[in-house]
Amino acid sequence: MSVNNELVTVNFGPQHPSMHGVFRMRVTLDGETIVDIEPVFGYLHRGTEKLTEERTYVQIVTLTDRLDYVASMSNNLAYVSAVEKLCSIEVPKRAKYIRVIVAELQRIASHLMATGFLLQDLGTFGTPLMYCFREREKILDLFEILCGARITLSYMRPGGIFQDTPNEFWSELETFMDNIPGQINELESLITGNEIVLSRTRNIGVLSPEDVINGSLSGPMLRASRVKWDLRKANAYEIYDELDFEIPIGATGDTFDRYLVRVKEMKESIKIINQCAKLIKPGPVRNEDVPLVIRAPENEAYAAVEGPKGELGFYLVSDGGISPYRCKIRAPSFMNLTLLKEMAIGGKIGDLIVNFGSIDIVLGEVDR
Amino acid sequence: MSFNQLYIFVGDLLPFLPDQIVFIFSGLSMAITICTFILGIGAIYTWFERRVLAKFQSRVGPNRWGPFGLLQPIADAIKLILKEDIIPRAADKSVFIVAPIIFLATTLLVYSFIPIGDDSQLGGLNVALLFVLGITSINALTVFMAGWASKNKYAILGSIRAVAMLISYEVPMAVSLMGVVMLSESLSLVDIVNSQSSMPFILIQPLGALTFLIAAIAEMSRAPFDMVEAESELIGGYQTEYAGMKFAVFQLSEFLTPIFTAAFFTVLFLGGDSGFSFIPGIIWFASKTFLVTSILLWFRATWPRLRIDQIMGFAWKVLMPAAILNTLLVGLEIVFLNENYLFQILINSIVVCIFIYLIANILGQKKLILRNPVPSELANMDAN
């Protein structure tokens, strides 16, 4: 008896529960095994780079919120540091501390989302996801105290931050920082040793250090594959050189390592925030010399920060006008998708979903 | 009250009626009573499951409609009935419509054999165990019908998974029941309950009970074996194209199966309605069923899903040997130990522990050892 094999092409997305937005993959299947993948982009393309050419430098801050909409603070930070580099603007010390605190809070929030949705993709019925969301809500509450918004924050300005922290912020932050290590441990006790999680994620989607560097991956994807590279240390921006923290890396570069690196990074972020909260001193939070409508000198600058997803860079070119001549966004989610094909081909459908979840993309940033 | 009692009662009450009419009348009234009761239980169970899952996930759950949100199932039902009933143009219309009906019918049918009190509603059919196994295996067919008729790639993938998985798990499930049949020397569920009056079978053959429970979870395709409708992979599996009332029927059957499984497990391994002290049997039965349902819910709330190859491997490499080992052990004990229950319990408990330990070490995951990773030489962020 001969068996007739016929390949089936299935569309995953743009409307699919685990496509993290409107991503689309055209997957060719041989039964349950994946033969080929073609990612299709662009369902959320809003032309951010073109829009920036019509806005003033301060107005663009609001556009950056909408790139990676689960990590607006990091986007703000990356953009304003590019503007500051372009125009050589000095930032007061207190503003730098506050920026680092909120960026690290945002990193925790974003990693919680990533972990929660990875577990959701693994097929848990929402329990770890809800645990993660519960903690993320508290971080959003903190942001609400700071700037009134929860998701699209627009907190930072070239030359500092938009306003100093209200008094209740510090007590709320302290309560939060007291609780969060326990909550992360609770999450870990639910997931890390679980046999099914281990059997689903270990040795799945293994990427070698050569591959990830060659594929321009960044962030936890890079570090899970034994590449110890973090812009916070490698190119210590803001005040990261004064702080004491570790860069966690993974052992094998599989999906489980990517999860583990994220959890460890959350713990390091807690350390960073605690140090900053101790070191911070009163003072101005905004460089008053910076005008509302900035005219940048005819120059160009590339500045990158280590966002939750990876290296988030802004390349600004100025022609001396009130808006940038060209603004290129190096989006980590977009670049991290480079190796999706390598990770998924040969695996099962379940592996594809888990691999995709471990990349942790946000469509606002992929399609811009 | 069983069917026979009702039949005689109606015959005595209205002696002028021909026998056939009495038969049909009493049969119909019995069926309507059972269906209404079961559907009511199912509706309450949907509320219960959602509330308990919400508690697991530190949410609140449905609490708006009625006291504690108890009227939520009614609101859901009204919403689903009023929804547009969509049949895809490419679908095989008749099969598409028939599939949910058969699904619900089989689910309801098996309830009539559950013995509550001295008798089951259908009067203790003497091959009830075989009958129930046969009826539940129709599920695989209906799921395949639904998936295939939908002409949707997700649905077809889901139904292929369903057929592969449900048929695989049917085998260890049936084999694990051999021990029960051998101990009670009957296929009738009433006899099985009666023979557990001194000692429930879960103590005598824990391995069989465990195998049956796991296989039954897979048969229901609930977490961690919810491969069939794997939401994050196949959207809704075979249900993808269903909407409105047809979807509601599928959902209802899916909420009914765990109750049936729990009741069946109670009958086979927990001694049915037998208990001690003055508490009536029906309370014992309900509370045991409730306990098993809660355990099923607990699994669902906490565990991720296995991959398809791991699920199939688990059926054939773990559950099948376990079921066969259980059958062999029980058979040998019946021959040599002659109803010395305490000694059987001792031997079987030790065997279960050894079996689980061995299987976990041979086939299970390697323990999580967090090694200190060696940084790659391709990056040196401390340079300069």
Next chain:
Amino acid sequence: MTKIADNKITKNLLSSELKKMITLDNGFIYSDPEFLYELCKELKQNELTQYNYLKSISAVDYIEYFELVCHLDSMIYNTSIVIKTKIYGRNNLSVKSLTSLWKGAELQEREIWDLMGIYFDGHPNMKRILLWEGFKGHPLRKDFLK
């Protein structure tokens, strides 16, 4: 801190043929479009530079010419460098693809072709990425819709 590589030192490391092809101006290395690939290959493979990480490729429209800007990082020496190349003209522009050197260039080159209209020869899958096939024009060009 990441050190910005000294362009003069970098130039001296290159072979004499490549040296002729590049010019230093305003703190950047400018190369002819035809030699961009060779220059990048040399920078990646030379023991003393080892630019193994492609941070980003961007294209800027200066009306009379397009500028292709490559930000390279050496993770081994923690240095960074900017390579630029000017492409004159408006139509049928093409450069040799860097995909065979860095796989990370794949998506970005598709993006540049989509939004700026610079074609990359030797790219494995040179299609539009963010916009749909059949879209007219390249929206990030300064003369788009004008």
